[in-house]
Amino acid sequence: MKNATLLTSIILAIICLTSCKEVKQVSKEKTTEKLPNIVFILSDDQAWTDYGFMGHKFIKTPNLDKLAAESRTFTRGYVPTSLCSPSLASIITGVYPRDHMVLGNDRVLPDNVVENNRAWDMPWRSENYEHVIRNFKKLETLPKILKDKGYLSFQTGKWWIGNYANGGFDYGMTHGDPNRGGRHGDYGLEIGRKGMDTLYSYIDLALEKKKPFFAWYAPFLPHSPHNPPESLLQKYRKSAPSEYVAKYWAMCEWFDNTCGDLMNYIDEKGETENTLFVYVCDNGWVQNENDANYNPISKQAPYDYGLRTPIMFKWKGKIMPFHDDRSLVSSLDMVPTVLALLGIERPNALDGINVLDKNELENREAIFGEIYNHDFNTVEESLKYKMVMTDPYKLIVPNSKNRPNEQVQLFNIYEDPLEQTDIANKKPSVVKALKKKIEESWKK
Structure with a gap:
């Protein structure tokens, strides 16, 4: 019996040692699990209307249609402001413009003299903006957060905050030197329009170094100048109401083509299953039929034509594709959602949520927006509108100082997505409740 007991003890000890070794090995494998690339x-x-998958009758976007079909696609996405510089700053930081303080495109002080509405062309523009850049460099950005996980980050396309390094990128196309034309992207604006080779080189570098990468692909597309390839323009001349509209529609397809090129390149490298793709538009645009300008209901406006955008998250095999036409999401959600997927703790300063978390998404009551003057100084001086979006209402509150002749507007954005009918006078209790939500948001 003693020998049997001793033999049993030895067997149990061997099993325990083997099991412990296996547990340690599993734990080690988890900590060294390959991190996804992020694009x-x-x-x-x-x-928001100008995509095939969003129902446009003429614009062809086959590559983005495919991305939408393979993604958790939110068709009721929003950016917090309808101007590129503050919108992009919110995407990379995950906070509202009032927090990152990039309120507009150009900073104008009270004693500055602006000639011909060209603040961007004034000799003092870069000096004024240096204050904005110094403040921005103190903020957390997604590339900075990803450094601790070993990511290489690179910037291409639009970038307003000086040199790419100011956002925490390791590599980039934008030098930001005002003496060489640096303002909103400089060499970065060539990506897409003049090919994709620089971005491909960055991807190759990361793969060579065996590093996960974060790629910022923000091409100057379909942004004006609307000068699409003639082959694309010919496709739209017959169906568009004017040459101006035909050019804009063709630009949308040109942008879609570049997205397809990028996704195909990553697929050719065998990295699709290990890449998280996130899509958003920085702000909206409605093309005038009779000139090259945009309609004032879109860019720099508080309406959905300026603010609404589809937002997509694709990670093949990890995120189940689903087309969500009801939930309200924001570009502010992009950073916290990415961090959640990577298992990185969310900084307290972030204003968004993890939209892939069912509880967080279902418990969200509202998202907010704010719009400032294109040429800005302080929040108080430059604020034009505050907005709140809920299910089903959207409230627009003009700043009486900058918009003294405008009234509060309320829309049912689910029944009236083009915001044709203001119902503020019919629903005073809703207006009061939503104003309170805006006030509470700003107190935070």
């Missing part, structure tokens, strides 16, 4: 694809000046 942010950002459209520039495109209305």
Whole structure:
């Protein structure tokens, strides 16, 4: 019996040692699990209606249609402001403009003299904006957060905050030197329009170094100048109401083509299953039929034509594709959602949520927006509108100082997605309740 007991003890000890070794090995494998590449694809000046998968009758976007079909696609996405510089700053930081303080495109002080509405061309523009850049460099950005996980980050396309390094990127196309024309992207604006080779080189570098990468692809597309390839323009001349509209529609397809090129390149490298794609547009655009300008209901406006955008998250095999036409999401959600997927703790300063978390999404009551003057100084001086979006209402509150002749507007954005009928006078209790939500948001 003693020998049997001793033999049993030895067997149990061997099993225990083997099991412990296996547990340690599993734990080690979890900590060294391959991290996904992350690709942010950002459209520039495109209305939420102007995609094939969003129902446009003429614009062809087959590559983005395919991305939408393979993604958790939120068709009721929003950016917090309808102007590129503050919108992009919110995407990379995950906070509202009032927090990152990039309120507009150009900073104008009270004693500055602006000639011909061209603040961007004034000799003092870069000096004024240096204050904005210094403040921005103190903030957390997604590339900075990802450094601790070993990511290489690179910037291409639109970038307003000086040199790419100011956002925490390791590599980039934008030098930001005002003496060489640096303002909103400089060499970065060539990506897409003049090919994709620089971005491909960055991807190759990361793969060579065996590093996960974060790519910021924010091409100057379909942004004006609307000068699409002639082959694309010919497709739309017959169906568009004017040459101006035909050019804009063709630009949307040109942008879509570049997105397809990028996704195909990553697929050719065998990285599709290990890449998280996130899509958003920085702000909307409605093309005038009779000139090259945009309609004032879109860019820089508080309406959905300026603010609404589809937002997509694709990670093959990890995120189940689903087309969500009801939930309200924001570009502020992009950073916290990415961090959640990577298992990185969310910084307290972030204003968004993890939209892939069912509880967080279902418990969300509202998302907010704010719009400032294109040429800005302080929040108080430059604020034009505050907005709140709920299910089903959207409230627009003009700042009486900057918009003294405008009234509060209320829309049912689910029944009236083009915001044709203001119902503020019919629903005073809703207006009061939503004003309170805005006030509470700003107190935070």
